[in-house]
């Protein structure tokens with residue numbers, strides 16, 4: 001099903017994000033709240049996670065659940081599904097678990113499917129071993145192929161491949177080969193992100209390995225060309241899908257919808273109240289076991305801020321923003337960056353062109369509410 005971010009957020013549904021903050025190895029570019037030295041608390045964490053979910057009841061039944069991290073496939077699948085099964089969800093909810101290709105087997109996926117998981121998101125990143133090495137990724141490209149075979153053998157009808165461009169030493173041909181492999185593997189959904197340098201990461205200390213803007217712009221054209229020719233639709237700057245395989249949780253986020261967040265560092269948003277949990281799993285366990293909420297802090301957004309944020313997110317999607325979200329003189333200045341799309345259901349909208357997608361932040365600064 002295709003979800004338009006123009007639809008009222010309530011219509012797209014309620015979302016749930018679950019954070020599993022454990023990884024086998026820290027990738028050089030990663031700034032997520034995830035840890036490699038806490039194997040001894042994983043079981044305790046998953047029990048605390050279940051408790052947090054149970055305490056949130058009754059909460060609206062989820063239309064989309066996303067289990068990310070971290071590496072959810074790194075923890076015991078039985079303990080994980082025990083925690084996740086406490087989430088109130090619709091029978092037809094989109095239910096995604098992020099996996100490392102090294103971990104995926106038919107047996108693992110069958111455990112996930114036993115509670116209704118129907119979508120897998122695989123961190124592929126690149127088909128080139130030397131690019132994976134420069135990103136600090138440890139999985140073997142062969143395991144991506146094996147994982148995709150296991151996904152099909154287990155009966156999943158949709159999955160996502162995450163790929164990343166701009167790693168040191170990655171040629172344009174390397175990147176094109178990665179995207180061609182994504183197509184050959186038949187991924188119905190693709191997320192392609194340019195490598196970014198985040199403070200505090202191993203990459204941040206090594207300027208010689210930092211990505212180059214022009215190289216990344218060329219690689220964006222490559223991914224958009226190859227996927228477009230293969231029948232994928234770019235439905236958000238960094239996301240492409242075969243029709244009907246767009247991610248529903250994304251639509252919930254981009255329409256300013258409501259979602260719960262469970263686990264350490266998870267964020268939530270309900271009717272303008274945005275909150276986030278404590279960052280470390282140790283503190284999360286401590287609070288939950290003491291019968292206290294794991295929330296670290298919150299902010300309440302006023303109506304104008306909510307509206308502006310929704311416009312900023314919608315601008316990044318194929319739905320674009322209403323014509324009056326930009327001053328006519330700004331639209332004229334932007335030339336080829338936006339195009340006018342007339343829709344009988346959504347009115348006149350301004351949608352980013354490919355050139356505009358590369359400069360979305362600059363267009364975004366001119367949005368008005």
Ligand code: SF4
Pocket residue numbers: 022023025026027030031032034069070071123
């Ligand atoms: S696997 Fe993902 S979450 Fe874990 S360190 Fe690498 S990028 Fe970060």
